[in-house]
Amino acid sequence: MSPETIAPSFLNFDSTSRRVRLNPRDADFFQNPYVAYAYLHRVSPTFFWEDYGFWCVSGFETVNRLLRDRRFGRENRWGPPVNVIEGREHLSAFDAAERHSLLEREAPVHTRLRALVNRAFVSRQIERLRPRVEALAHELVDRFDKDRRADLLPAFATPIPVTVIAEMLGVPADMGPQLVAWSNRMVAMYMHRPTRDTQDDANAAARDFSAFLRGYIVQRRSDPGDDLLSLLISASETGERLTEDELISSVILLLNAGHEATVHQTGNAVKTILEQGGDPRRFVAAEADAAKAVEECLRFDAPLHMFTRYAYETVEIEPGVVVPPGESVGLLLGAANSDPAAFVDPRRFDPDRPDQKNVSFGAGIHFCIGAPLARLEMQVALKVLFERLPGLSLAQPPRYRDGFHFHGLERLVCVW
Incomplete structure (x- = not known):
C-alpha cells in the first residue's frame, strides 16, 4: 500500500459523505x-472540510476553473455566512478597511478600482524597478552580521517588498516596520478561529492604519508627487472614480498584499533551494534561470494555500457536489500546485519541468495585480543573495508559522 492511500494520523476521512x-x-x-x-488527491480531491464548514477543491484543473467561474465571487452579498464570526461590532474598523477593498468587490466596482491601480503594475512599468530592487538587495546583504549568521526573514525577505511598495505608493520608507506590524496584526484574522484578543488586536491595527493614511492623504493632497498614492488621490477628488473609503481600503490592500505574500514566498524559496544541496547559484545563473526557479518555487511551496469564494447561484461543481447561493467554497491553491494529475512527480523541485504552471497568484478577474512585481522582486533577490553568498546554508531546520492560509516560516536562520 502506497503512503498516499494511508490517511495521515491528523486527518479523518469519511468516504461515504x-x-x-x-x-x-x-x-x-x-x-x-x-x-x-497527497492523500486527498488520491481518495477525494473535492471534499467537505468540517472544520471550516464548506466544500473544498484541491485538483489543479478544478481550482483553476472555479477561480475563473463568474458564478462565484469574493463579494459577500448576504451578510456574514454561518462559518464566520458572529456579532462583529468589535471588528468595525477591520471590516471598514476590508469592505471597500479591491479584493472583496466584484464588477462593476472591482472593474473601476482595478483599472485605477493596474497601470502601475503592468510588466513594463515593473521592469523599471529592477535596478532599485537589485541595489536594495545588495544593501541588505552588506548589512548582514559579521558573524556570518542571520535570520533572513527580517534581514532580507521583509525589507525588499516593504520598501518597494512604500516607495511606489509614496509612503515614507522609514514607516516600513510600522506597516509590517499593522499588516501582520490584520492578517492574523485569517487564521482558523482567531481568538477574541487576535480580533481586537486586528481591529486596533486597522483603525490605526486607516487613521495614519487619512492624515497622510491630507498632506499628499497639498504636496502631490509622482507616485501611485498621488494618482489615487487625484482620482478620488473627482468624486466619481474613487471615494475616500475606497482610497483607504485600496492603499491598505496594496501595502499589505504588496509584501505579505512576497515575504513568505521569498523565505519559502530560499528554504526550498538550499534544501536541494550543492551550489545555489546554479538556479540563478542567468535571468532566465532565476525566472524559472521562481516559478517552480511558487508552485512547490506557495505562500497562500486557501482562497475562498461565495456562490452567487446554485452551482454543481462536480457530480453530486452542489453549492447553494451564499455558501463558501475553499480553493486550495497549495494543493492544486501539487496535483499529480497536473504535474509529473509534483513533490520534486524541478525548475526545468515542461509542465511549469501554478495558481499561486490566482486566476480570473482577481488574479493578483502585484504578480509582476512579486516575480521581479524574487528573481532579483534570490540572484543577488546566492551570488553574494554561495556558501549559504540552513543553520537549523526551518519551521512554519501557525497559519494555514498564509504559509510561511517563523524564522530562516542561515550561516555562510
Whole structure:
C-alpha cells in the first residue's frame, strides 16, 4: 500500500459523505500540508472540510476553473455566512478597511478600482524597478552580521517588498516596520478561529492604519508627487472614480498584499533551494534561470494555500457536489500546485519541468495585480543573495508559522 492511500494520523476521512476532519492549526498538518494533500488527491480531491464548514477543491484543473467561474465571487452579498464570526461590532474598523477593498468587490466596482491601480503594475512599468530592487538587495546583504549568521526573514525577505511598495505608493520608507506590524496584526484574522484578543488586536491595527493614511492623504493632497498614492488621490477628488473609503481600503490592500505574500514566498524559496544541496547559484545563473526557479518555487511551496469564494447561484461543481447561493467554497491553491494529475512527480523541485504552471497568484478577474512585481522582486533577490553568498546554508531546520492560509516560516536562520 502506497503512503498516499494511508490517511495521515491528523486527518479523518469519511468516504461515504466525503467529509474531512482536519484541524488547520494542527502542527503536524501546517508543517507539511503536502502529506494530507497527497492523500486527498488520491481518495477525494473535492471534499467537505468540517472544520471550516464548506466544500473544498484541491485538483489543479478544478481550482483553476472555479477561480475563473463568474458564478462565484469574493463579494459577500448576504451578510456574514454561518462559518464566520458572529456579532462583529468589535471588528468595525477591520471590516471598514476590508469592505471597500479591491479584493472583496466584484464588477462593476472591482472593474473601476482595478483599472485605477493596474497601470502601475503592468510588466513594463515593473521592469523599471529592477535596478532599485537589485541595489536594495545588495544593501541588505552588506548589512548582514559579521558573524556570518542571520535570520533572513527580517534581514532580507521583509525589507525588499516593504520598501518597494512604500516607495511606489509614496509612503515614507522609514514607516516600513510600522506597516509590517499593522499588516501582520490584520492578517492574523485569517487564521482558523482567531481568538477574541487576535480580533481586537486586528481591529486596533486597522483603525490605526486607516487613521495614519487619512492624515497622510491630507498632506499628499497639498504636496502631490509622482507616485501611485498621488494618482489615487487625484482620482478620488473627482468624486466619481474613487471615494475616500475606497482610497483607504485600496492603499491598505496594496501595502499589505504588496509584501505579505512576497515575504513568505521569498523565505519559502530560499528554504526550498538550499534544501536541494550543492551550489545555489546554479538556479540563478542567468535571468532566465532565476525566472524559472521562481516559478517552480511558487508552485512547490506557495505562500497562500486557501482562497475562498461565495456562490452567487446554485452551482454543481462536480457530480453530486452542489453549492447553494451564499455558501463558501475553499480553493486550495497549495494543493492544486501539487496535483499529480497536473504535474509529473509534483513533490520534486524541478525548475526545468515542461509542465511549469501554478495558481499561486490566482486566476480570473482577481488574479493578483502585484504578480509582476512579486516575480521581479524574487528573481532579483534570490540572484543577488546566492551570488553574494554561495556558501549559504540552513543553520537549523526551518519551521512554519501557525497559519494555514498564509504559509510561511517563523524564522530562516542561515550561516555562510
